Amino acid sequence: MSKLKDYWQTLMINAIDPLKPVYAYQFPYWKWPIVRQCFPDSKVIFVEKVTAVAEGAYIVLWGMKPLPDGLPAMVSVLRIEDGFIRSVGLGADLIKPLSWVMDEQGIYYDATRPSDLETLCLNTQFDDRLLERAAALRLKIVASNLTKYNVGVKQWQRPKHVSNVILVPGQVESDASLAYGAPVERTNMGLLRAVRSANPETYIVYKPHPDVLARLRIAGQDEDSASRWCDEVITDVGMGDLLTQVDEVHVLTSLTGFEALLRQKSVTCYGQPFYSGWGLTHDLTTNTRRSRCLTLNQLVAVALIKYPLYLSREGKHLITPEQALDEMLSWQRTVKVGTPWWREMCRFFIRRIAGVK
Numbered sequence: 001m002s003k004l005k006d007y008w009q010t011l012m013i014n015a016i017d018p019l020k021p022v023y024a025y026q027f028p029y030w031k032w033p034i035v036r037q038c039f040p041d042s043k044v045i046f047v048e049k050v051t052a053v054a055e056g057a058y059i060v061l062w063g064m065k066p067l068p069d070g071l072p073a074m075v076s077v078l079r080i081e082d083g084f085i086r087s088v089g090l091g092a093d094l095i096k097p098l099s100w101v102m103d104e105q106g107i108y109y110d111a112t113r114p115s116d117l118e119t120l121c122l123n124t125q126f127d128d129r130l131l132e133r134a135a136a137l138r139l140k141i142v143a144s145n146l147t148k149y150n151v152g153v154k155q156w157q158r159p160k161h162v163s164n165v166i167l168v169p170g171q172v173e174s175d176a177s178l179a180y181g182a183p184v185e186r187t188n189m190g191l192l193r194a195v196r197s198a199n200p201e202t203y204i205v206y207k208p209h210p211d212v213l214a215r216l217r218i219a220g221q222d223e224d225s226a227s228r229w230c231d232e233v234i235t236d237v238g239m240g241d242l243l244t245q246v247d248e249v250h251v252l253t254s255l256t257g258f259e260a261l262l263r264q265k266s267v268t269c270y271g272q273p274f275y276s277g278w279g280l281t282h283d284l285t286t287n288t289r290r291s292r293c294l295t296l297n298q299l300v301a302v303a304l305i306k307y308p309l310y311l312s313r314e315g316k317h318l319i320t321p322e323q324a325l326d327e328m329l330s331w332q333r334t335v336k337v338g339t340p341w342w343r344e345m346c347r348f349f350i351r352r353i354a355g356v357k
Helices: 002-012 028-037 116-123 128-143 174-182 188-198 223-228 241-243 256-262 298-308 321-334 341-353
Strands: 023-024 044-047 056-061 076-082 101-102 165-169 205-208 247-252 266-269 308-311
Touching: 023 076, 028 044, 056 341, 101 116, 116 298, 116 308, 128 256, 128 298, 128 321, 165 188, 165 241, 165 256, 174 188, 174 308, 188 223, 188 247, 205 241, 247 256, 256 298, 298 308, 308 321
Parallel strands: 023 044, 023 056, 056 076, 165 205, 165 247, 247 266
Antiparallel strands: 076 101, 101 308
């Protein structure tokens, strides 16, 4: 129980006044139980119009959703997004998450302004106990080959004749992480061309985003020409397995860069993801707010212990990161290899109802 008690002490929800109502603004119905789970001691009210929000309350928005006009006085804004160890399956498939993050200042992928994650990186005083916990958590993630979505069933074999392999992960080009975290280049093919230009003799592999492969999100500009700029395009391969076989990862803002850092791989950032700027990555653009050097375990302590909320699949309560990893591994054991027919049917209706963006 001590670990659970320590975890609650790191969570921002301790600063949430349970007497103030929480208004969740324009959330789809399937997310309602998850939002409630994030506020175990508060009354959560789901609203479609800002006029329903009471003065002095909290308003919860998803991601970078614009702040609505006409907010009452003294309303506190909280933004929620997917966490970094999320699920066995895609968020675009509407699969329930094991983690979300909550942010009072901004959101972790918006490099144009501070976020709670960035502030924690700058100001946290790391004691030995926290760092030991972070190290153990990182080692368990790596040993278990866990990543954000934990999808992909095929095996990939590193070519025997190459001495260095660079992985370039694709992103969904309409995502806010590129609009707010990539100040120069924002396209997958622009990144891939730049990597090839800087590394003309290196073996480069490109992996499209799993949402694009599932046809739940639109492919990037000229993404079908990826083979012109890389040696191999990899599709249905698990990211955890793939990362063990490459030497470097070059990203715009992809979370794959963080997952590569967990495995102590070399990471080059063309954008400004949350894990860049702390002395752990090769950064081609500079974020002047990030003025502190962190160790890998210090970054892990913030990004995987202090910042996220972990949501039990077995109840309506919050859990520790360690418990979340155990639930993730148990979840993995129940999932059959391949995409079942009913999942393809669900994707068909998601495309029809929600559209592909």
